[in-house]
Amino acid sequence: MADRAQDSQGTPRRIVSLVPHATELLFALGLGDRVVGVTHECDAPPEALGRRQVTADRLPPGLGPAEIDAAVRERTGEGEAIYRLDDDVLAELDPDLIVTQELCPVCAVSYDEVAAVARELPRCPEVVALDPHTFGETLGDVRTLAAICGVEDAGRALVDDISRRADDVRIAVRDAPRPRVAAVEWFDPVFVAGHWTPQLVEMAGGLDVCGNAGERSEVVTWEQLAAQQPEVVVCMPCGYDADRSLEEATPFADRLWATGAERVVVLDASAYFSRPGPRLVTGLELLAHVLHPDRVPEAPDVVHELGRPVPAAR
The missing domain is CATH 3.40.50.1980 (Nitrogenase molybdenum iron protein domain)
Known part of the structure; x- marks a missing residue:
């Protein structure tokens, strides 16, 4: 010691x-x-x-x-x-x-x-x-x-290593189509991620349609979220790992899919997005894999795909 x-x-x-x-x-x-x-x-x-x-x-x-x-x-x-x-x-x-x-x-x-x-x-x-x-x-x-x-x-x-990895992601997704992304970090009420997360989305080859880089996370309604017409909703509830995030997201599956998104994914927020430490760059790599698996084929960690709710029987 x-x-x-x-x-x-x-x-x-x-x-x-x-x-x-x-x-x-x-x-x-x-x-x-x-x-x-x-x-x-x-x-x-x-x-x-x-x-x-x-x-x-x-x-x-x-x-x-x-x-x-x-x-x-x-x-x-x-x-x-x-x-x-x-x-x-x-x-x-x-x-x-x-x-x-x-x-x-x-x-x-x-x-x-x-x-x-x-x-x-x-x-x-x-x-x-x-x-x-x-x-x-x-x-x-x-x-x-x-x-x-x-x-x-x-x-x-450490800065050189993080910067090199970030540059590798930027190069990999360069000129790729940029899907519309909503990063959700809480469900009740709905918070869309701010601070560094919109930058990570942009660097990973997406277009963040809700959050503002460098600004605080904001509360929105489900209707406001849907109005942004996201193609991908990324669930990253603050402070939770991937499995707990999936558990938290599942009760809101109806609402999340009602945004009209083509995919709803759930990631480890605690490790890669909530904490602005050295693992943010792994979060960047994870987002790049989610948005452009053809350009970034290796996922650095688990990605949960949130299933569509089964319609109730008539």
Whole structure:
């Protein structure tokens, strides 16, 4: 495990990550041995599961999509977090760097709460927020975190690898027909994906007809979704893996197919779309396979095709 003090260059040696995509990034930069604390949702890479957890979920288990949305709106509207930060464990871990985010109150403990707790810790650790809105900004976060931790070479290598893979996708789908795509990240209410996802769709050779790159995800009605006439609906409910996403999408199959789409597919949102970490490029490759299997024949992970509902017998 990491030393209890910064090294001779002042780079952090004990890091707590309070957002899953930052945990993935730290390990991808070769800094896993410095990570001493993570969130209860940090499940990648597998080694992260062995670190101390400093957060817990405040929402009760077993809620449906509408109930989750209502609970989140109520808590955030009252200025309350939906996650609990264990101050005692955080103090015990004695970090010199805490990595968090301010982008989304649903994704992590609030930044203000983290900053307030950090000021009371003996080491008064640096608090860094990673808040990318676009694919390019996610690469900027790689460079930022690499520089703070003194691993600039690893940061450059990771950015180069992600950029090369993204370029490979762009070249593969160049001049291909661009199907109309709707990326849906929640079902009740309906959220269409924003931030980096519309860019991923465009880079994968599609035309995102609902989301706005760099902007927040938006609530729309089912009628508004259908009015955009998508040819492909991509279901990526925030925070769920492929199998759970399929489970969440199935009750809404009637509505999803009523958009007039030719295909409705379900992907692993948690791994490849919800978290703006180093696996976003795998999400790009997955989308390119979905939209252009003739150009990108290898699927990097599972793709569920949502079946059409069987008409009720007369």
